[in-house]
Amino acid sequence: MADDGGCGQIRIPPVGRDMKILVSTAGRHGATHSLGQEMGRVFEHCGVDVDVRAPESVVRVDGYDALVIGSAVYSDRWVPAAKALVDRVSRSEHPPVWLFSCGPLHSSDRPVNVTSDAAHAVSLMHATAHRTFPGKLVPERLSAGERQIFENSGAVAGDFRDWVLVCNWAREILAWLNAEKRGS
Template sequence: MTAKNKVLVSAGSKHGATAEIARRLGRTLESEGYEVAVIPPGDVDEIESYDAFVLGSAVYAGHWTEDAKQLAARVGDLAAQRPVWVFSSGPIGDPPKPEEDPVDV
């Protein structure tokens, strides 16, 4: 990629932490000379003008947010022709388990 490439950075975020990761990635790419648009997935209108994509999402119950999944599916059609990077943000390790089994009342 050359320094004039246009990159879309987009991340599904419920509480803002994953959106902050996207903003920081965007600033880093801009500092390296890339033209960057940081846009929430639900606000992305067109994707044809971008030369590369950085897509991410918060993970809830093991899944990306719905808007991030929908954007990833749209970008998937271009993935054979353009670079795509993905990231997830969420808890690490095993999901929490209840200390006791539920009891019938």
């Protein structure tokens, strides 16, 4: 994780402090939150005011210029807190939205199917984009039930997060926001 927000190859001019982005993530073991934190660092490095918050603490989204909502994926489903946030936000006017899913675990380049929850969220929020990122799994952090599911799934434990991919996506979001800002 880059401490300077410069882990990607896309160069973005500073957006300025008049831009504010909410990054909200839901998960169980920290991998999804770490992706959101890294995106927040990229945004801050480019001069954006960023709030990284849990979905349960988000009451209003007015005042933000963009929302980035991420959820861990368990058994092909989003975490309930992320689904609840999407439901709450979709009922009112909101800024442009980017969604991401963390998981399933894999280290291959094969495409990952978008979960039904993510597809529903994209439709409900009229999201600008959805991206699926590989996750991280440490068996020792799992509950007994989760460990049993993991052992029966054939999945491989490990850290498959791709920080360059995550940072480049954050920079793509900023490029889109910059283009919109210049066009208005």
